[in-house]
Amino acid sequence: MPKKYNIPTKTSPPRFTPIGKSTILDWEGGCLRCFKCVKRQCIYDVYNERTFDVRQMTDTIDSLCKNCLRCVQSCPGQVITKVANAEYKRMGNSYWTPDIIRGQWFQAETGRIPVSGAGYGGPFSGPGFDDMWTDMSEIVRPTRDGIHGREYINTVVDLGRSFPCLRFDAAGHVVGDAPKKIEIPIPIILKDLPLGSLSESVFLAMAEAAQAMDTFMIAPVKEWKPYLEPYKTHLIPLLTEAEIDTHGELIRGVRIIEIQLSDVTEARFSRIRAAYPDVLIMVRVRLGERSGEEALALTRAGADILHLCADRDGNVESGNGTRFVKDVVRSVHKDLVEAGCRNEITLFASGGIAMAEHVAKGIIVGADAVAVDIPLLLALECRLCFRCEAGRSCPVEVENIHPEWGKNRILNLIAAWRNQLIEVLGAMGIREIRRLRGEVGRAMFFDDLERETFGKLFGKRTKRESVGN
Ligand code: SF4
Ligand code: SF4
CATH class of the missing domain: 3.30.70 (Alpha-Beta Plaits)
Incomplete structure (x- = not known):
């Protein structure tokens, strides 16, 4: 039997007394x-x-x-x-609520799934990911072989392009080289942090955690220092288009690069691929009004992976107001499916991924995997006070962590998230995370239900009127 993938956990108490509820x-x-x-x-x-x-x-x-x-x-x-x-109550903001922050602290300390006790006392729906419910109809029999028991639930995802179809020459051989693929054992990579009191120890903790989990960490090229060299096979340098030409040696040492391309052409991708044939090209797409068209153009132009980014609270500005990341990712996925090229490319989603359930929901709406940022900071004891953004001192001295402690806290958090993901997959009767992608038929969306069911009877009610009623 192959060895089971496991993220090692180790109780790692906080350095500062946590703020009590x-x-x-x-x-x-x-x-x-x-x-x-x-x-x-x-x-x-x-x-x-x-x-x-x-x-x-x-x-x-x-x-x-x-x-x-x-x-x-x-x-x-x-x-x-x-x-x-x-x-x-002052911690975080309306999206990163104190309870979310406290939940991530617990998981980062213990590596365990938080248990809330007798029943769920909250509302049945809310904004963001909370207006989406997953189908747990198999929850009645998940212990047949035990979710964490003999039967494996696979959380491996493939990164890279796939052939749209196989073509054969006259001799019956497949035409063209098979596209390069990389497997990661969890559908999560570590994203560059959008805020925080950052230092060499923080980057080291993240890089060591990425390597220990055999996944990747995105590192802006300006943060790329010699101490990160031992981890480079698990790092994704984030480059501007201009930096591609000046960082050839760095690019040749990694397996994936991420580029912020302003103007994408097939010729441009071909030139990058010719210069670095062994490297997968990921493109960061700032989600907006034209995300679907951009994703389609990038897929056709030759990108291997698209990283669909919302802001840190999961918001996306579009012409019709603000939309939430899950809705935009869902429509990008649908556009690619309708264009017949969804299976050619890997999609990452990021922004607003605050809890384990958001990983599952992000995949259900069409992403292959997610990139996580703020929860990593929370694992390092961040209180989301936003003082660092104003250039003020960090109350928990995030910059002074010991890298080993930081690595353990991140491993604990992601291990707890992965266990929750396995619980969700088991309860849905799915034993393979790749099968979850785009499975919107296994979820219910509050807005859709309102429109399709009650809309006919009462006209469309607003979310605020409906929540909690
Ligand atoms: S008895 Fe309960 S409420 Fe009182 S200190 Fe102990 S844990 Fe807290
Ligand atoms: S605790 Fe506050 S100052 Fe420190 S990293 Fe977090 S948001 Fe920044």
Whole structure:
């Protein structure tokens, strides 16, 4: 039996006390001095383990507490209260919510899938990826062979072009060289970070993690320093068109390059391919109004991989207002299918990929794989305070991480994501991630349901009216 792919995990505690969701107010006044105080009955032993973090001038109780409220409810003097932590609420933005941030911290520390407890208390639909539901109809029997048991669920994806069809010469031989392909064991690559307090240790942590997972990391060529040389077979240099001519030696040492092409012609691709025949050419497409046409032109011109990029919150500006990355990727995929060339090219999607379920949803709408950025920063303890964007100091000193610690945190996060992906595939009855691509028939889209079902009866309701009703 072939060896099972496995991402090694190692518990990697945070360097700073994490910001807790709520804070405990514990008044001494009114205390009845009970013989058996409720604090001693905390099953997580939080009151004994709490310390005072002098570096951050904070009580560690808020990050240790599991919010079971037992002490609050049981105290006969009612002197213990829990209130929402204002600092927690300030993290991130409307897309990268504090709960998403906290979820990624947990996974990066433990390598485990977060379990939320008894039932789901949130709304059934929302903006972005939350208006898409996956078909989990096979969830009743996934343990037949165990999702993580004997039966393999394959998460390998192929990068590169495919023949549109096979052509044979008179002697029956296939015409032309087989296109070059690279396999990666997970449908995830590490993208250059759009913000962050970055340093050599951050880049090293990412490069080491990419190599350990046998996937790739995109590195802007200006960040390409000698310390990255040992990892170059797992790095994708991001170049402008002008930099292609000045970085020949670098390009010859890697397996994939990513280019930001302003004007794409078949002749241009042919020249690059002739100069670097062993290198796959990925093109970064900033998603917008004309994404479908651009993707088609690039596919016909000879690109091997297209990287469809939305902004960091998954938004795409188009003439009709803002669209979300999953909707734009879905329409690009559909355009390529209708033009009969979807199978010729590999599509990556990036922007707004914040959780494991977004990987599955991105693939269902038509991407082969995704490129992840901000979650990597969250793995390194980032609080998404955006201070670094204003040139201010980082509260968790991301730039000072130890590369080994950073690598382990990233491995933990992606291992937890991959396990969730396997759970989703198992629950959908799919044992091969390549089969998930474009399987929109295995998902439901809130807008489509509204239009097709209730639209006929009541006219189209807005998403806001419908959510939670
Ligand atoms: S709320 Fe629960 S976990 Fe938190 S301190 Fe009280 S008893 Fe412990
Ligand atoms: S914690 Fe704040 S300053 Fe540090 S990397 Fe994250 S967003 Fe930037």
